[in-house]
Amino acid sequence: MLDVAECTRNPGTQYRFEEEQAIAPQRITGDEITFDPVRMQGYFEADEDGNVTVDGSLAVLAHGHCANCLSETESMVEGSFRETFMRDGDPEDDEIFSYSGHEVSLEKLALTYIMLNLPMRFLCREGCVGLLTYAQGQAEPLTQKDESGRFPFAGLKDLLGEDHV
Numbered sequence: 001m002l003d004v005a006e007c008t009r010n011p012g013t014q015y016r017f018e019e020e021q022a023i024a025p026q027r028i029t030g031d032e033i034t035f036d037p038v039r040m041q042g043y044f045e046a047d048e049d050g051n052v053t054v055d056g057s058l059a060v061l062a063h064g065h066c067a068n069c070l071s072e073t074e075s076m077v078e079g080s081f082r083e084t085f086m087r088d089g090d091p092e093d094d095e096i097f098s099y100s101g102h103e104v105s106l107e108k109l110a111l112t113y114i115m116l117n118l119p120m121r122f123l124c125r126e127g128c129v130g131l132l133t134y135a136q137g138q139a140e141p142l143t144q145k146d147e148s149g150r151f152p153f154a155g156l157k158d159l160l161g162e163d164h165v
């Protein structure tokens with residue numbers, strides 16, 4: 001939460017901030033991602049109309065599960081932002097950031113930029129094959145049939161044929 005009372009009395013003057021912002025867990029592609037407090041820092045500045053521009057960076061440790069082996073894992077998410085909070089703008093409008101009174105909440109800003117910078121999939125380590133190992137084991141017999149010149153799925157066709165006899 002930024003107190004912008006002084007800042008809006010002095011348009012064009014930059015004020016430094018450093019904040020920790022809590023954000024709620026997010027459900028993403030079946031996994032619940034939880035977050036440590038988001039570390040945010042930068043500058044904010046008001047214009048003549050009282051709109052406040054916040055410019056800075058954020059970093060947060062996000063906790064989820066490895067997409068391949070499902071073990072608990074975490075990922076450091078970082079990003080930078082520059083957004084203008086419209087004074088008395090519509091808080092229901094998702095297209096803008098807004099505030100009223102003399103406090104600017106950084107929660108929506110933090111969540112927006114974390115989601116933008118969150119990895120598509122969490123991995124416990126680079127190259128984790130996890131459950132894929134099992135699938136690769138199954139693929140081996142097909143490869144051998146392939147080398148003997150047979151159509152890879154010929155064996156499967158034979159099996160199905162036997163079932164019908």
Ligand SMILES: [Zn+2]
Nearest residue numbers: 066069124128
């Ligand atoms: Zn893994």
